Structures are given as C-alpha cells and as structure tokens.
Amino acid sequence: MMAEIQCRNCGKFNPPELIKCQFCQLPLSAMDDEDETIRPGQVPTKKVTAELEPILPQWLREAREKSRKAAEEEAARQAAEAEQAAANREAPPDLLAGLEAQSHRDEEDEVPDWLAGMQKTSHKADERVETYPRRQEIRWEEEPSETEPEEEMGGLVSGPQTEVTFDESGLPSWITGGPAEREEKETPAPARDERPVSPFDTGSFRPNTGELADFLPEEPAPPPAPAPTAASEGNLPDWLSNLPPADQPGGKTQALVDTGSLDMGSLLSGELPDWMTNLDTASTPSEAAPGVAGKSDAFDLPADLPDWMKATSSADESKPAQEERGAFLSPMPPSEEIPQPPPVPSSPAFFPGMEPLGEEEVGELFAAELPDWLSNVAPAEPKHEPQAAASPLAPGELPSWVQAMRPVETVMPQAQAAPATPSGPAEQQGPLAGLSGVLPILPGLGPAKRPSAYSNMLQASEDQQSNAALLEKLLASEIEPKPLAASSSVVFSQRALRWTITIILLLLVTIISLSGSQVTPPPNLPGETFAAITTINAIPNDSPILIVFDYEASLSGEVEAAAASLIDNLILLHHPRLTLLSTSLNGPALAEHFMKTTQSQHAYLPGTNYVNLGYLPGGAAGVLGFAEAPRVVMPHTLNGTSVWSLPPGQGINTIADYAAVIVLTDQAESARVWIEQAGPLINGKPMLLVTSAQAGPMLQPYILSGQAAGLVSGLAGGASVEQAAVRPGLSRGYWDAFGLTLLIVVLMIFIGSAWNLVVGIQARMRGEA
Amino acid sequence: MSQVVSAFIGFTLTVMVLSYLIGDNPLFRVAVSIFVGAAAGYAASVIAHQVIWPNLVIPLATATLTERALLIIPLLLGLLLLTRISPQLARLSSPAMGYLTGVAAAVAVGGAVIGTLVPQIAAAAASFDLTDAAARGLSPLGQFTAGVVMLTATITTLIYFNFGARRAADGTVRRNGLLELAARVGQIFIAITFGVLFAGVYAAALTALIERVSAILNLFGL
Numbered sequence: 007m008m009a010e011i012q013c014r015n016c017g018k019f020n021p022p023e024l025i026k027c028q029f030c031q032l033p034l035s036a037m038d039d040e041d042e043t044i045r046p047g048q049v050p051t052k053k054v055t056a057e058l059e060p061i062l063p064q065w066l067r068e069a070r071e072k073s074r075k076a077a078e079e080e081a082a083r084q085a086a087e088a089e090q091a092a093a094n095r096e097a098p099p100d101l102l103a104g105l106e107a108q109s110h111r112d113e114e115d116e117v118p119d120w121l122a123g124m125q126k127t128s129h130k131a132d133e134r135v136e137t138y139p140r141r142q143e144i145r146w147e148e149e150p151s152e153t154e155p156e157e158e159m160g161g162l163v164s165g166p167q168t169e170v171t172f173d174e175s176g177l178p179s180w181i182t183g184g185p186a187e188r189e190e191k192e193t194p195a196p197a198r199d200e201r202p203v204s205p206f207d208t209g210s211f212r213p214n215t216g217e218l219a220d221f222l223p224e225e226p227a228p229p230p231a232p233a234p235t236a237a238s239e240g241n242l243p244d245w246l247s248n249l250p251p252a253d254q255p256g257g258k259t260q261a262l263v264d265t266g267s268l269d270m271g272s273l274l275s276g277e278l279p280d281w282m283t284n285l286d287t288a289s290t291p292s293e294a295a296p297g298v299a300g301k302s303d304a305f306d307l308p309a310d311l312p313d314w315m316k317a318t319s320s321a322d323e324s325k326p327a328q329e330e331r332g333a334f335l336s337p338m339p340p341s342e343e344i345p346q347p348p349p350v351p352s353s354p355a356f357f358p359g360m361e362p363l364g365e366e367e368v369g370e371l372f373a374a375e376l377p378d379w380l381s382n383v384a385p386a387e388p389k390h391e392p393q394a395a396a397s398p399l400a401p402g403e404l405p406s407w408v409q410a411m412r413p414v415e416t417v418m419p420q421a422q423a424a425p426a427t428p429s430g431p432a433e434q435q436g437p438l439a440g441l442s443g444v445l446p447i448l449p450g451l452g453p454a455k456r457p458s459a460y461s462n463m464l465q466a467s468e469d470q471q472s473n474a475a476l477l478e479k480l481l482a483s484e485i486e487p488k489p490l491a492a493s494s495s496v497v498f499s500q501r502a503l504r505w506t507i508t509i510i511l512l513l514l515v516t517i518i519s520l521s522g523s524q525v526t527p528p529p530n531l532p533g534e535t536f537a538a539i540t541t542i543n544a545i546p547n548d549s550p551i552l553i554v555f556d557y558e559a560s561l562s563g564e565v566e567a568a569a570a571s572l573i574d575n576l577i578l579l580h581h582p583r584l585t586l587l588s589t590s591l592n593g594p595a596l597a598e599h600f601m602k603t604t605q606s607q608h609a610y611l612p613g614t615n616y617v618n619l620g621y622l623p624g625g626a627a628g629v630l631g632f633a634e635a636p637r638v639v640m641p642h643t644l645n646g647t648s649v650w651s652l653p654p655g656q657g658i659n660t661i662a663d664y665a666a667v668i669v670l671t672d673q674a675e676s677a678r679v680w681i682e683q684a685g686p687l688i689n690g691k692p693m694l695l696v697t698s699a700q701a702g703p704m705l706q707p708y709i710l711s712g713q714a715a716g717l718v719s720g721l722a723g724g725a726s727v728e729q730a731a732v733r734p735g736l737s738r739g740y741w742d743a744f745g746l747t748l749l750i751v752v753l754m755i756f757i758g759s760a761w762n763l764v765v766g767i768q769a770r771m772r773g774e775a
Numbered sequence: 776m777s778q779v780v781s782a783f784i785g786f787t788l789t790v791m792v793l794s795y796l797i798g799d800n801p802l803f804r805v806a807v808s809i810f811v812g813a814a815a816g817y818a819a820s821v822i823a824h825q826v827i828w829p830n831l832v833i834p835l836a837t838a839t840l841t842e843r844a845l846l847i848i849p850l851l852l853g854l855l856l857l858t859r860i861s862p863q864l865a866r867l868s869s870p871a872m873g874y875l876t877g878v879a880a881a882v883a884v885g886g887a888v889i890g891t892l893v894p895q896i897a898a899a900a901a902s903f904d905l906t907d908a909a910a911r912g913l914s915p916l917g918q919f920t921a922g923v924v925m926l927t928a929t930i931t932t933l934i935y936f937n938f939g940a941r942r943a944a945d946g947t948v949r950r951n952g953l954l955e956l957a958a959r960v961g962q963i964f965i966a967i968t969f970g971v972l973f974a975g976v977y978a979a980a981l982t983a984l985i986e987r988v989s990a991i992l993n994l995f996g997l
Contacts, residue, residue, distance in 0.1 A: 504796065505796060505797075508796050511984070512988070515984060515985050515988045516988055516992070519985065519988055519989050519992055520992060520997055560983065561979055561983060563982060563983050563985075563986025563987070563990075564979050564982040564983060564986065567982065567986070591814075591817065591818040591821050591822070592814070592817065592818075594821065594825070595817070620821070620825040621821050621822070621825045621826065623822070623826050625879065626879065626882045626883055626886060627878050627879060627882045630882055630886070641829070642829040672979070678890075678891065679886070681890055681891075682886030682887060682889070682890025682891055683882070683886045683890065685890055686889055686890060698975070698979045699974075699975040699976075699978035699979045699982070700972065700975035700976045700978070700979045701975070702975060703968075703971045703972060703975055704972075707895055707898070710898055711894050711895055711897070711898035712894075712898070713890070713894055719975075720975070720978055720979065720982065721978065721982045722978075739989070740982065740985045740986065740989065743985045743988075743989075744978075744981060744982060744985055747981055747985070748978070748981060751977070751981070
C-alpha cells in the first residue's frame with residue numbers, strides 16, 4: 007500500500023489516488039514554482055514559444071522561414087537607407103522637421119534653466135538608445151542560426167532546439183511518437199539561457215500570432231494521418247481502393263501521395279459526381295503542367311496586397327509550392343479560369359484608402375517614432391528559473407501576454423498564501439480550457455487555512471487581578487449587614503438627644519401658645535412688605551382682584567398666616583371683587599379654606615363677592631393662556647356656572663383688566679412662572695407675592711427689578727403687615743412661639759456645633775498623641 | 776359636627792406623623808399612605824370634575840359642529856396618552872408627548888428670556904444708575920454699594936463653578952491664583968445663600984409646627 011499524501015494546506019492525510027484534498031479541496035500535488043503570482047514591478051516571465059517550431063507542420067515552417075527571410079531583407083534594405091540618409095544629413099524625425107530651422111535660429115537665444123535640464127535628460131536618453139538597439143537595427147542574419155526561431159517568436163529565449171526526425175511515411179516523429187520523439191521527452195532539457203531583454207526584443211509590443219500555440223500545450227496532438235497501408239485498404243471504399251500504389255512513378259503528384267496526400271487525378275477517374283468530373287476536364291492535369299508552375303499561376307497576387315504578403319509570395323516562387331498548398335489543391339484550375347472574388351477592402355469604409363500597416367511598418371513605427379523613454383525601457387533583472395521541462399509542450403507554460411493578464415498580488419494578496427499548483431486539475435471550459443494552475447485558488451473557494459484558536463481567558467496582569475479582586479470584595483461587602491460601630495450607649499444617647507430636642511420644642515411651642523403672650527417685639531417692616539402694603543392701599547375700591555393660590559397643604563399654615571393680614575386689609579379697605587385661581591390641584595380647596603377661615607369676618611360669598619375658578623391646567627402654558635384670554639381658558643366655575651357673567655368676573659377680558667394680581671405660593675418656581683408669563687401682560691398693574699419663608703429670598707431679585715410690586719414672606723412678613731395695619735391676627739399669635747422657639751433652636755444649633763468642635767479637637771489630639 | 780370630626784381626624788393624623796420621632800412605625804406609614812391616597816384621589820376628582828368634564832365632555836355635547844370638530848384633536852391626543860399604560864402601545868403616545876413637551880419648552884424659554892433674563896440684566900445695570908437712585912430717594916452710596924456687592928457675588932459665584940485649570944511644572948493642577956481667590960469669594964456667597972435658604976426652610980417648618988400645635992390646642996378649646 008502506498009503512503010498517504012499529506013496535504014500541504016491542512017496537514018491531513020489523503021489516499022494517494024486523490025488529486026484534491028478531501029478535507030480542504032486543495033490540490034495535493036506539490037507546487038514547483040511558488041512564485042506564480044506577479045507582484046507589482048515584476049516583469050512577467052518569458053515563455054519559450056520558439057521551441058514549438060519543430061512541431062509545426064512542414065508547410066507552415068517553410069512559410070515562416072520564407073516570411074522571415076523576406077523580413078530580414080526588407081529590414082536590411084531599410085537599415086541601409088536609414089544609414090545613407092543619416093550620412094547625408096542628420097535630420098530629426100518628420101514631426102520635428104519644421105523645428106530644425108527654428109532651433110538653429112534660436113541657438114543664440116538664452117535658454118531657460120528648465121529647458122536646459124530637459125536637454126540634459128534628452129542626451130541621457132540618447133545614450134540609452136545606443137545601449138538597446140531599436141528593432142529595425144537588429145541584424146537578423148547575424149544571429150546564430152539556432153536563435154532564429156527564438157527571434158521570430160518574439161525574442162523569447164528557448165532551450166536548445168531538437169532536431170526533428172521523420173519516419174518512413176514522411177511524418178515527423180512527434181506525430182508518430184517515434185523513438186526520437188520518445189527519447190526527446192525522456193531527455194531532461196538543459197537550463198534556460200536567461201538574459202535581459204527589452205520589451206521590443208520579447209515581442210510584447212507586437213501581435214504575435216505564433217504564440218497562440220503556447221496555450222494549447224495540453225491539447226492532444228492531432229492524430230497523424232494514417233498511411234495507406236495494405237492492411238487498411240480493405241476498409242477503404244472502392245473509389246479509394248483504385249488509387250495507384252505509393253511506389254508508382256507519378257512525378258510530383260506521386261510524391262504527394264507518398265506524403266499521405268491524395269492524387270486528385272486518380273480520384274477524378276473513379277466514381278466522382280458529374281460536377282467534379284467537369285472540373286477535371288476544365289483543369290489541367292498534373293502531368294501536363296508541373297505543379298510548381300501551375301500553382302504559381304494559380305496564385306497570382308492582387309496588386310493591392312501588403313508588401314509583406316508580396317514578399318512572401320515572391321519567396322514562394324523560388325521553391326515548389328505543392329508542399330505548402332497540399333496535394334488536394336494540385337488539380338485546381340489556374341487563377342485565370344477561376345472567377346476572382348470581389349476584393350475585400352482592407353480598411354473600413356470610414357477610412358477610405360487606408361491600408362493596414364504591415365508587420366515591418368508597425369515595427370518601424372514603434373522603433374522610429376516612439377519616445378526615447380519608451381524605446382529604452384530598462385531590462386528586467388535576470389531571473390534564474392528552474393529548469394524547464396523536457397517536453398516542448400510543458401504544462402503550465404503560458405505566453406507572456408497571458409501571464410500579464412493574471413492577477414497580481416496586490417489585487418489578490420491571498421494568492422501567495424494559497425498558490426495554485428501547476429499540476430492541479432485542468433480547466434474544463436472557457437478560454438482557459440485545458441490549462442492547469444492558471445487561476446490561483448482563493449481562500450474563499452475553500453478552507454485555505456485553519457482558523458487560529460484564540461483563548462477565551464482574559465489576559466490580565468497580577469495587578470489587574472488584584473484590583474479586580476478588591477473591587478469584587480467591595481461590591482460584596484455592600485450587601486452584607488454590618489454591625490454598628492457605635493455601642494448601644496451611643497445609640498441610646500442619640501435617640502435621647504433627639505427626643506429631648508423634640509420635647510423641648512413641643513413644650514415651648516405649647517406653653518407659649520397656651521399663654522397667648524405677645525412679649526416678643528414684632529419684626530421690622532421690610533421694604534418689600536412696605537411696598538406691598540402701599541400697593542394694597544392704592545387699589546381702587548370694588549375693583550377686580552385676581553388671587554392665585556399656588557401652595558400645598560403642608561405649608562398652608564404659614565402662607566395663610568402671611569397672607570391673611572394682607573387680604574384682610576384689602577377687603578376691609580376696598581371691598582374688591584375677588585377671583586380665585588390655582589395652578590395646584592389642592593389650590594381650589596385651599597382657597598375655599600382660606601376664605602372661610604381667615605376672611606370669615608368679611609362675609610364674602612362665593613359667586614357674589616368672589617369666584618373660585620378652580621384648577622388651571624397646563625402649567626406655564628395655562629398661565630399664559632389665562633393671561634391672554636381668561637374667558638376662553640376658564641369659562642366655568644367649580645359649580646359649572648359661567649364665571650364671566652357673575653359680578654366678580656364682569657368686565658374681565660384679559661389679565662390686565664384686574665386691578666392687581668396677588669400670588670400666594672410656597673415655591674419660588676410657581677411665583678416665577680406667574681412673573682414671566684403674566685407679568686408682561688398685566689400692563690403695569692401691580693403683582694404682589696405672598697410666599698413662604700423658604701421661597702422669599704429667591705424672589706427678592708424680582709422685587710428689586712420692579713417686576714413684583716411687593717413681597718410678604720413667611721410669618722415675619724405677615725406679622726409685620728399686621729403690625730403696620732395695627733390689626734393683630736394669626737401671625738402675631740404665632741409670633742411669640744415662633745420667635746422664642748427659633749431662639750432656642752439657634753442656641754441648640756450653636757451648642758451642638760461647639761460640642762462637635764470640642765469632640766473633634768479632642769479626637770485629633772488623641773490621634774496625634 | 777363636621778368641623779369637630781375634621782379637627783379630630785387632623786389631630787390623629789398629626790400625632791401619627793409625629794410618631795416618626797421614635798422611628799419608622801406603622802402609624803407613620805398609615806398616615807403617609809392616607810395622605811398619598813387622598814391627594815391622588817382628590818387630584819383625579821379635580822381633573823375629572825374641573826378639566827375634562829367642563830372643557831371636553833360638555834362642549835362635545837352642547838357646542839357647535841365646528842367646535843366639536845376642533846375638540847377631536849385634544850380628545851385624540853388624550854386617548855393616545857392613555858396608551859402609555861401598555862408598554863406595547865406606549866409608542867402611540869409619542870405625538871401627544873411631543874406636543875406637550877414642545878409647547879412647554881417653547882413657553883418656558885420664551886418666558887425665561889422675556890420675563891427673567893432681560894429684566895434681570897437691566898436691573899443689575901440699573902443698580903449703578905446713581906441718578907435714578909437719587910431720584911427715587913435712595914442713597915447713591917448705598918445703591919452703589921448694593922450694586923457692587925451684587926456684581927461681585929454674581930461674578931465670583933460664576934468663577935467658582937469654572938473648573939478650568941492648568942498643569943503646573945511640578946505636575947499639580949491648579950487654577951490661576953486670581954481665579955482661585957475669586958472662587959473662594961464666590962464660595963462665601965454660596966454658603967451665605969444656602970444658609971438663608973436653610974433658615975427659610977426651617978422657619979417654614981417651625982411655622983407649620985406652631986400652626987399644628989395651635990390647631991390641636993384650639994381643638995380642645997385651650
């Protein structure tokens with residue numbers, strides 16, 4: 007049993023009969039040349055096509071030889087003319103001919119620096135021209151005879167030419183597979199003679215139809231024509247069996263029969279159809295006219311043929327042409343009797359008169375008129391490639407133009423990682439049918455590489471791990487119950503202190519409230535409170551007043567105490583028509599409570615002396631809407647009746663129709679909303695603020711800016727208003743309790759702060775000790 | 776009678792809340808729950824009785840056809856707001872929420888600029904108008920002093936909240952010396968402001984305590 011083949015890609019073993027890896031589907035055979043891809047800047051490897059010369063048919067080789075000789079003669083003639091012209095006058099190319107006189111006239115002119123630099127560059131380019139001769143200067147006849155096919159195939163370098171042998175039937179040995187051919191296949195080919203060549207030498211810039219044979223190496227060779235042997239005669243038809251034997255003398259025609267061709271004269275004498283018989287009678291027999299002359303007459307070339315074709319034709323006249331034409335063309339009538347087909351125009355209709363350039367003309371065009379930099383491309387670095395295969399039809403050898411079409415590495419960088427193997431499977435269809443290893447195997451077509459294994463473990467240093475452990479410990483400690491650091495005595499002392507403070511405050515407030523004392527002097531009248539009193543006094547009698555209740559029940563005692571005296575004075579002095587409104591949900595009830603408790607002495611009746619509009623939704627937008635159109639925003643009272651038909655709402659269309667707006671609030675934000683939204687629309691009418699003590703300081707800027715006409719803040723403000731009005735009320739009743747309790751509280755805060763300071767100093771002193 | 780009942784209920788709830796002095800206890804939790812429930816129920820009743828009924832239901836039944844058609848928009852937006860109850864349908868309330876947010880933001884920004892920013896800037900500049908102070912009967916020196924104090928407090932307070940600093944040559948990050956001094960002055964003004972606010976809050980709480988104790992004493996005729 008043969009050893010299994012290990013895949014170079016995946017490393018797994020496969021049975022020896024497999025071509026591809028059964029795991030990764032990549033070819034198993036080793037790759038001879040891993041550098042198949044062409045990298046940027048790399049010159050494609052030249053492929054030898056001249057070695058195909060021996061395998062060409064004889065008639066084709068001779069035709070190529072004649073064409074080559076004609077080209078050499080033409081090149082020599084043109085070179086001689088060029089040298090003669092150069093000797094007479096060193097004239098620039100035609101396209102620069104008109105510049106010569108100008109250049110002579112400008113020689114005395116001052117040449118700019120940039121132009122001088124260009125001239126130097128041009129001189130350098132001329133030097134390179136001498137290094138690499140142009141194509142028309144190549145002396146083909148000076149080349150060794152062994153290299154002629156190479157030059158004809160585009161200058162490609164090939165191995166030593168093998169001599170073609172012929173067997174007895176006249177066929178080359180490569181067709182019949184003779185011993186010489188077999189020996190040639192078994193003999194290893196010598197190393198290639200690599201040398202730097204220019205692109206023109208390699209024929210890269212000219213069409214070379216001879217290279218088309220290069221990408222057909224793996225095509226099976228055409229089967230050789232079977233020689234007419236005695237064994238095969240039994241299978242031939244009658245008309246073919248009547249053919250004369252090979253050794254019968256027959257001149258040139260007989261020689262053609264020996265080479266495997268058919269004698270058309272003998273065929274015509276058999277069972278041919280009438281139309282072919284007529285052809286026989288119309289034509290000249292081969293015996294009457296030798297084949298050479300006959301064929302020469304039959305192929306008189308038209309006058310408009312290109313020169314290179316004429317040269318080929320003239321060269322053919324010096325040799326017998328039966329071999330080139332084939333024997334089946336021998337009995338054809340001469341050209342005079344055959345109707346000539348209409349001449350095919352050699353140029354398109356839109357270029358009348360234009361004729362295609364011949365090969366030499368194209369070469370001359372490239373050699374003579376191309377710029378210097380293009381005609382002197384530096385040769386590529388010599389590259390020593392492994393020895394070519396012995397067979398001229400070595401697989402995987404591609405012509406240079408095919409190699410140039412192959413993808414480069416920059417386009418497919420993975421091509422090098424997964425190179426194609428020349429011994430891989432051949433392409434089955436398309437223009438690359440029959441070729442193997444042309445297309446690189448991309449990773450996407452199969453698992454080119456086993457994916458790398460990455461560890462899921464976190465790569466952390468010891469410090470990071472220790473920090474993570476510390477963080478984890480801290481997080482775990484957050485949910486663990488921790489015992490109190492203080493002792494039970496400390497906890498008890500804290501509770502005792504809290505209860506002690508509570509009891510002191512409750513007793514103090516209760517005792518003072520029960521005593522009804524008014525020993526504490528009333529507060530001084532603040533300026534904003536004085537302004538509020540002044541504003542109330544200036545309100546006209548029986549004027550509509552809007553009172554906004556925007557406080558919560560928790561602070562209703564303070565706000566009501568602060569506002570009670572002010573509203574009392576307002577009602578007492580001016581008997582206004584009150585409109586109650588609230589932007590707080592509890593406001594409507596608090597408004598009713600305020601009117602029933604603090605203003606009960608005035609006997610104000612709802613719907614008659616005041617109207618409670620209730621809750622105004624929408625926040626700031628609701629305030630703005632009410633300030634612009636109160637009838638639209640608040641059309642109904644709490645009872646569902648129309649507000650604006652009642653006495654308090656009569657004559658009110660906008661907020662500016664009110665004589666004053668009084669806002670009772672415990673939050674500075676609520677008062678600010680009314681100042682911002684309704685203040686600009688009241689048209690100079692006064693806006694008074696009655697607030698809690700906690701909101702008063704935040705509203706002082708609006709008092710100083712004049713946006714609010716007055717401010718009554720907290721119990722102190724209410725007490726000052728009562729003091730100014732000389733009408734004691736709730737504020738004055740609370741004021742003693744408030745003042746004394748506040749004094750005790752301040753003392754306790756001071757004592758507590760001093761105690762903490764002493765304890766802290768002692769702790770610090772113990773720590774330092 | 777109703778006043779006696781309400782006063783007794785008020786007294787009971789007040790004692791239950793004051794029981795928090797001995798710590799968290801069921802009486803305090805019951806009192807808090809009663810307050811929350813009563814406030815929510817009262818708010819719902821106020822909204823239904825004072826907002827939805829008179830502003831939506833009655834007009835839909837009695838208003839003209841044009842007014843009814845216009846009322847479809849707030850009705851639809853209100854119904855979309857109700858979809859926030861279901862997480863799957865909460866997206867439907869986005870138009871209504873967007874409308875509310877947009878209107879509120881526009882009104883608030885406009886009011887802040889017109890009602891607060893511009894007037895306050897003008898007032899701060901007017902503090903240095905000594906001629907106007909004399910015309911109003913104020914002391915020009917006192918007016919100027921008040922203006923300087925307000926300006927200093929404003930600037931130093933803003934500087935205190937400027938945390939930009941540069942790294943010194945020794946690697947320490949410190950603010951400029953002048954800015955550091957101004958920030959410390961601003962810190963003093965901030966401390967005074969917080970002290971005033973705390974005093975106001977404490978005064979409001981103490982007033983509420985006095986009012987409650989007085990209410991209890993009044994309940995018992997003391």
